[in-house]
Amino acid sequence: MGGAFVAAAILARLGGRIGLPTIPLFILAGIxxxxxxxxxxxxxxxxxxxxxxxxxxxxLLFYLGLEFHMDDLKTGGRKMVVAGTAYLVLNVGAGLAFGFALGWGTSEALVLAGVLGISSSAIVTKVLVDLGRIGNPETKPILGIIVVEDIFLALYLAALQPVISGADDVGAMLLDIGKAFGFLLLLAIAARWGTGIVGRLFDTKDNELLVISFLGAAVLVAGIAEKFGVADAIAAFMVGLILGNTSSRGRVLHLVHPLRDAFAAIFFFAFGLSIDPGDLPSVIWPVLAAVVVTLSMNVLAGLFAARIYGFGPEPTANVATTLLARGEFALILATMAAAAGLDARLSPFIAGYVLILAVVAPLIAGRSYWLARLLPGGKVTAERQREEEEQPTPAAR
Incomplete structure (x- = not known):
């Protein structure tokens, strides 16, 4: 663990001197x-x-929930659901079509639909934090899309497992989906009506007790969620959402920062440990094609979100590029595919695809203005900015 921290810190420090984000460097340290x-x-x-x-x-997802407000769900929940559904339809649909086009089989195509369709919650969160975009207007739709994705993920995993393993028990599949949905519903009820009770439970002036309390709550609920077939990430997000609407929110945000940063580094380092770059050459062309498909679908999803929210070219580009990364969910699917005895090419494909996007996506997100210039109205916006920069300041005049 000490070696992981030191290696991640050294590479991140070197990369910071040339303006590189920390995520790909943490992953590189693990590789x-x-x-x-x-x-x-x-x-x-x-x-x-x-x-x-x-x-x-x-x-990471607990912190994201703290930054999200119930008021955002109440006032913009419908828009978020529409934007998130559109993102899933475009990306999961493109992934399914891509899987069938490869001709590896129906079960393999269903796996690829999830791999290409779901963003990495961890990388998206870290990108928003590293680039200082938590307070940006387009961040709320991004978080909304992540929430919709994670809810879809819980149901998708419950339905996919019996399909790819060849099970014929439809009743068991429906039971798993029902359990996952029921647990999510309980968390949603707690977030909507239980904040008063939770606020009193966490009302302490002792920082030590507060840290132990929120850490225990986040990890315990995430662990219980896994037992019900719900992603631990969405459960942690919901705990953060609940605590974010209590009087302790400000102190929890302050106290969770160092914990979030330290263990996020371990997450991405461990992510790199699981990737074998030697597998990439055998599937390089399908991987590159999948990256192009994902880039295209994210731009379309960004344009759709911009239409819903009335965004200009820069926020549109931020939405499209921030959601680009694929990560932990794709690796879970690779493990499931290997256990089910699916096509042997799936594992190296997923590893290569995830590696490229995990490294490239934060770099692209940090330079989203390149895409903004190519979007409708982007050229006019860039010219206006250039004119403003060329104008003398009041002091100079």
Whole structure:
């Protein structure tokens, strides 16, 4: 664990000097010190960091929930659902079509639909934090799309497992979906009407007790959620959403920062440990084609969200590029596919696809203004900005 922290810090420090975001560098540290690359191996088994990695994901989404307000759901919930549904239809639909076009099989196509269709909640959250965009107007739709994706994810996993494993028990599948939906409904009820009770439970002036309380609540609810077939990420988000509407919100935000940053670094480092770059050459062309498909669908989804919210070219570009990364969910699907004995090409394909987008997406998100110039109205906006920059300041005049 100490080696992971030090390696991530050194690479991130070097990358920061040339303006690179931390996420791809944390991942790169894991790849370089993992069992799949030559040289010193820090960890032979990536699962050794599994619990710490899971904690990193939980804290990232817990923080995201704290930043999200119930008022945002009340006033803009319908728009968020529409934008999130459109994102899923475009990306999951394109992933399914791409899977069938590859000709690897129906079960494989269903797996690829999820791989290409669902963004990485962890990377999206970290990108928003690193780029200082938490307060931007387009961030609320981005978070809304992530929430819709995670709800879809819980139901999708419950339905997919019996399909790819060849199970014929439709009743068991419906029961799993019902349990996942029921647990999500309980969390939603707690977020809507339970904040008063929760606020009193967490009302303490002792920072130590507050840290233990919110950390215990986030991790416990995330663990229970997994038992019900719900992604731990969405459960942690809901706990953050509930606490974000209590009087303790400001202190919790302050106290969770160092925990979030430390364990997020472990999450991305462990993510890199699980990737074998040597598998990439055998599936490089399908991987590159999938990256192009994902880029195209994200731009279309960004344009659709912009139409709903009335955004200009810059917020539109931010929506399209921030949601680009794929990550933890794709790796879960790769594990499921391998256990079900699906096409052997799926695992290296998913690893290569995730690696490229996990590294490239934060870089593209940080330079979203390039895309903004190509969108309708973007050229006019860029020229206006240039004119404003060329005008002398009041002091100079």
């Amino acid at each position: 370089l010190l993992g069992p799949h690359t030559p040289g010193f191996v820090l960890l032979d088994d990536p699962h050794d960091l599994e619990m710490l990695s899971a904690l990193g994901l939980v804290l």
